[in-house]
Amino acid sequence: MKIAVTSAGPGLDDQVETRFGRCLYFLIIDTNTMQLEAIENPNTVLGGGAGIQSAQLMSEKGVTTVLTGNCGPNAFSVFGQAGIQVIVGVSGMVRTAVEEFKSGSLSSASGPNVASHYGINAPPQTPAANELSATDTGSQGFAGAAFGMGGGRGMGRGMGRGMGMGRGMGMAAPMDMPRGGYETDVTEDTETQTPEQELAALKQQARMLEQQKQQLDQKINQLGGGHKAIAVVQKDKCNACGICADVCPNNAITIQKYAVVNPEVCTGCALCVSGCPSGAIIIARQNIES
Numbered sequence: 133m134k135i136a137v138t139s140a141g142p143g144l145d146d147q148v149e150t151r152f153g154r155c156l157y158f159l160i161i162d163t164n165t166m167q168l169e170a171i172e173n174p175n176t177v178l179g180g181g182a183g184i185q186s187a188q189l190m191s192e193k194g195v196t197t198v199l200t201g202n203c204g205p206n207a208f209s210v211f212g213q214a215g216i217q218v219i220v221g222v223s224g225m226v227r228t229a230v231e232e233f234k235s236g237s238l239s240s241a242s243g244p245n246v247a248s249h250y251g252i253n254a255p256p257q258t259p260a261a262n263e264l265s266a267t268d269t270g271s272q273g274f275a276g277a278a279f280g281m282g283g284g285r286g287m288g289r290g291m292g293r294g295m296g297m298g299r300g301m302g303m304a305a306p307m308d309m310p311r312g313g314y315e316t317d318v319t320e321d322t323e324t325q326t327p328e329q330e331l332a333a334l335k336q337q338a339r340m341l342e343q344q345k346q347q348l349d350q351k352i353n354q355l356g357g358g359h360k361a362i363a364v365v366q367k368d369k370c371n372a373c374g375i376c377a378d379v380c381p382n383n384a385i386t387i388q389k390y391a392v393v394n395p396e397v398c399t400g401c402a403l404c405v406s407g408c409p410s411g412a413i414i415i416a417r418q419n420i421e422s
Contacts, residue, residue: 150201181402
């Protein structure tokens with residue numbers, strides 16, 4: 133039997149992660165042989181839809197049961213459609229959790245145990261032996277990726293050069309991006325700015341971050357072998373209500389006889405999935421034409 137455990141690290145001796153959609157690792161384990169496949173979660177930094185896309189990933193991996201600390205309603209719905217059992221409230225060492233599962237002492241959940249978007253605000257659970265190290269004052273690397281939390285006012289530094297939001301939350305540029313890119317003329321001490329100036333500065337930072345996100349998406353698609361996660365409409369379920377088009381932040385959906393998704397514009401954020409009243413939209417990985 134193949135199961136998945138949310139984990140704070142890539143090994144059986146790491147701790148079970150309490151968050152599902154934003155855990156650091158998924159450990160795919162064959163309970164008969166204890167063979168292990170550690171998957172670094174690609175959805176940890178998504179603004180929304182992390183649970184849905186992580187659940188889709190588990191379905192693609194062919195797991196029958198997921199062991200985790202908490203699971204929200206969106207991911208739980210995907211698991212239900214895929215026939216995957218979910219066990220929540222799991223904690224401690226991954227190896228111990230697997231043994232408890234094999235002994236039959238763990239029971240499947242009948243529903244989600246946390247609200248939507250719980251994982252956005254919940255802190256990651258990391259084992260003491262694998263604590264993340266900071267490379268700049270007030271900065272902390274995130275699982276070895278190029279994202280950081282800036283400790284200064286306005287302009288923060290992660291492992292690369294980061295841009296502050298408010299008082300220093302920064303998204304660092306990947307190593308192969310221009311080292312001098314995304315610097316702004318935003319005044320560092322926002323306390324001396326008027327509300328209008330601060331709003332203009334935040335809008336400028338948002339534009340910069342959007343450009344950075346687009347470059348990150350392109351890089352991810354290249355490394356992912358030309359695949360991209362996008363929204364897919366199940367025509368037989370769609371009633372053309374238009375809610376998905378209204379909630380789409382990228383105007384990637386138009387309404388004809390049914391909802392039509394523009395794959396070149398869609399970012400796979402999954403807001404349309406949670407907004408669809410008829411469950412007609414899923415997130416799936418599709419090939420991208422070069």
